[in-house]
Amino acid sequence: MDLKGKNVIYEGGFGGIGQRCLREFLAKGVKNLVIFDLQENADVLQDLRTSYPEANIFFFAFDITDKNSITAAFEKAVEKIGHFDVLVNGCGMMDDTKVELMIEINLMGLIHSTLTALPYMNKSNGGRGGLIINISSVAGLEPTAVVAVYSAAKHGVTAFTRAMANPHYYNHFGVSFITICPGITETNLVENIHDKVNFKFAEVLGARLDTAERQSPEVCAQNLVKVAETGKNGGVYMLDLGEIKEITFPTMWTPVFKS
Template sequence: MGQPFCFDDKVVIVTGGAAGIGSGLVRDILSQDARHVAYLDVAQREGEVLERELINVFGTLKVMFIKCDVSNETQLNAAFKKVLNKFYKLDIVINNAAILTAEDTLYKRMVDVNFTAVICSTMMALAAMGNDKGGSGGVIVNVSSMLALKPNMHLPVYSATKAAVLQFTNNIATNDLYSKSQVRMMTVCLGPTDTALLSKQFSEHFDNGCTHCIASRTAERQRVESAVKGIIDVIKKAENGSTWVIANNEPPVDITVSVKEGVRIVCNKC
């Protein structure tokens, strides 16, 4: 990667940034002297409250809340344009937005937010940042889950969307595309984390589903701060196309070789 990566003077977009891991990422990146962080969320009240707080700490030009339903391509495109029109560049996109629901009638909503929106945002980010598109390169991080690594009968749609995020990122993050775009793309698979996403309704199924996803790992619930620090570390050091597990309040673990070996074994049996 050459020189050590830093957030100084970077323009960043974080989806799902009004609360939880997203808001933690916004705070942390701003504290590392980013030029500007724009965060997207449908939660207008939470987003505006956080924006006022962060403006008081970092200044008006440093942060911007954009109310946006990431599953709405028109709204997402408008959010990207708003950032680009103001700062004329984009350096990092973190696709963090996700929902988890037990409502059978809302499964399409989960697919749209958790997966389809990640595809749209990734494509928009590549168009804005790619060297081959007139940009200066950059970083895309797509947030998946340890449930992408192991089937879960209790959360089948959520698990499937996160597996799709992992496979999509691994398939698009080719060395050929990277050589043209100079945009690094990575996947982070989060273990159970203390956020509003894990209500009592889902926490047991989520925790149990993550247990033994990776050898010697359990499903200890991690702090939001640990997840945030792990994602920041991945942005700073990870290679294009790599996959990382962030769980148990421990540093990120590179599982790229294991993921690719699993695919190779399956392909050899086909």
């Protein structure tokens, strides 16, 4: 999608990857940028407004674990900007000791956000269609033992997003779906992985992962926005160590119809 003049909503925009993505989107000339996050980061907001005075930048606080809060945030955003062309579901957390919260933030919240956004975007009902980018993870591609709960939530994100890209849905909503799977990226989320595991004996796996190569959030953000411009509906893109790789999946099951 050509991002110039477009309206973008970015959830989790003040996070490590989010902040850099906001800059990349603004550098592409988006017209209205709405940030949803738990808390305002006044310094980042001020800096973005100073650096990109031609764009309108708004912030609305929301808690992705609360469905009413998601609904309210979209209502406020649409009241301000009228419509949006792109939604990025970029909230996340990683701490396998907090099972419910992991599923609520990484998976349920992302699903509720998507389902809340769709009626606004729905081409079959007066909307303009657009693009929804859901941030999964390499742990949403490859079962990742050390953070098995996080990995399960992110596999859910990958499956949900691929399913929503079904042509039947696309023809109805006019909304493309892209899954982004970053590799380990230098942000708070991956600090001290060994402290966020469920089994004492597995801390060594976490400590090992703590030493794995990481990419910078800037590089991850550049590639995410590149994919927003060039990616295709249903595409799953791994962004690892500065590279973009499109992932293809085998078809493992198709229903057998009676007639």
